[in-house]
């Protein structure tokens with residue numbers, strides 16, 4: 514679907530006046546955000562802009578000081594992380610890998626799926642077959658089907674990141690949040706991750722935090738720029754990349770780094 518059509522569609526997430534203060538410091542300040550069903554919504558912004566904190570607020574890890582977060586029109590602002598994940602089907606991959614090293618790739622996905630529940634023996638076989646086929650589907654989606662019996666510790670860095678994406682999608686989320694999914698990847702891995710995300714967008718809505726502008730251009734339907742806890746700009750990537758305020762913030766950031 515085109516960006517314009519998506520933007521005219523319903524919100525999956527509506528954020529209004531969102532603010533969080535950490536002992537007086539406003540890490541997120543009066544932010545409004547609309548995430549449309551089915552879009553890939555990329556959040557960019559310099560280090561410390563508040564991107565991860567915004568995701569902490571959406572997933573209930575951090576409680577808002579002020580403002581509202583609605584999932585399909587329903588208030589989720591002060592709900593517990595477990596409820597937000599299981600009842601509202603919001604799944605999140607954190608910045609940096611979190612896989613079980615001493616298990617196989619297959620087992621990692623199996624654990625994420627919810628693993629072994631106690632069910633009557635007569636159903637167990639069928640259930641196991643269904644579960645196996647679901648795990649295999651996920652493994653194909655993340656390009657790790659051939660590596661399914663490898664230990665997670667043997668995977669390349671990029672593959673570990675994919676495994677983590679798999680652990681998120683195994684939980685059948687409607688909204689998937691990925692915090693810097695291509696961090697530390699080679700160019701080839703980054704491109705493949707972008708294609709993977711675009712495939713996922715056929716069945717899910719995604720919020721992706723990213724720094725690599727080429728990658729943002731590859732995947733984004735819509736971009737929101739955060740700076741010092743506030744929304745600086747939003748729009749399709751083609752507009753945002755030419756926005757004067759955005760250019761200024763990124764140039765300043767680069768010059769600060771050179772000065773270090």
Ligand SMILES: Nc1ncnc2c1ncn2[C@@H]1O[C@H](COP(=O)(O)OP(=O)(O)OP(=O)(O)O)[C@@H](O)[C@H]1O
Pocket residue numbers: 535540558559560561562563564565566567
């Ligand atoms: N729990 C907390 N307590 C105090 N300050 C915090 C807390 N969480 C985040 N901050 C501060 O809020 C600001 C925003 O941090 P955040 O991690 O959201 O930035 P970011 O945009 O994700 O940056 P990066 O690109 O480096 O990942 C930072 O100044 C950070 O130090």
Ligand SMILES: [Mg+2]
Pocket residue numbers: 564565566608692
């Ligand atoms: Mg961050």
